Amino acid sequence: MEFETNHVRRLPGGITSNAGNDEGHEAPAEPRDRSVQRPLSSLARLYVYALHGCLCEVGFTALWDWWQTKDPRLPGHTSLWALPMYALAIFLLEAVRGSLLAQRCPLLPRLLVYTLLIYVWEFSWGVVLRLLGACPWDYSEFSYNLGGLVTLEYAGPWALASLIAEQHVIRNTLRVRLAN
Numbered sequence: 001m002e003f004e005t006n007h008v009r010r011l012p013g014g015i016t017s018n019a020g021n022d023e024g025h026e027a028p029a030e031p032r033d034r035s036v037q038r039p040l041s042s043l044a045r046l047y048v049y050a051l052h053g054c055l056c057e058v059g060f061t062a063l064w065d066w067w068q069t070k071d072p073r074l075p076g077h078t079s080l081w082a083l084p085m086y087a088l089a090i091f092l093l094e095a096v097r098g099s100l101l102a103q104r105c106p107l108l109p110r111l112l113v114y115t116l117l118i119y120v121w122e123f124s125w126g127v128v129l130r131l132l133g134a135c136p137w138d139y140s141e142f143s144y145n146l147g148g149l150v151t152l153e154y155a156g157p158w159a160l161a162s163l164i165a166e167q168h169v170i171r172n173t174l175r176v177r178l179a180n
Helices: 042-069 081-104 107-133 154-174
Strands: 004-007 008-011 015-018 037-039 177-179
Touching: 015 037, 042 081, 042 154, 081 107, 107 154
Parallel strands: none
Antiparallel strands: 004 008, 008 015, 037 177
């Protein structure tokens, strides 16, 4: 069955072509029914957050080490423990972000809350990983450290990381929609 609307000819098989097109190129038909769009599942968001966190850590350690050694190879590093740590941390920040935004909390207090959560998170993971003999970081050489597991010298980078997480990573991840 062939029919024409608005100078677009629909051919059998759902193929469309411009009625006035002399070249006869065929274009795929527009879908007849719109697919239902659904947000990313919790598991998919955890995956995105894990990858984002590890990528940022590799970049940060490469630049931090370069600052100290001037090694142009930029050999950043991380640990496989970082995957669940970052995935769950950013997932937690996602929930806290939603609550704080719903309360119309200003940006600076939100960043303070996020940074404090990051410190508690890093310290907690550090304690558990140290008990297992698996803690991949040690901040003992920093002046303002607590047991070598956290250091105040990283407050600025953690606040910046939480800003990026809130304004870009979480916001854009929550906007992603998949078609059924």
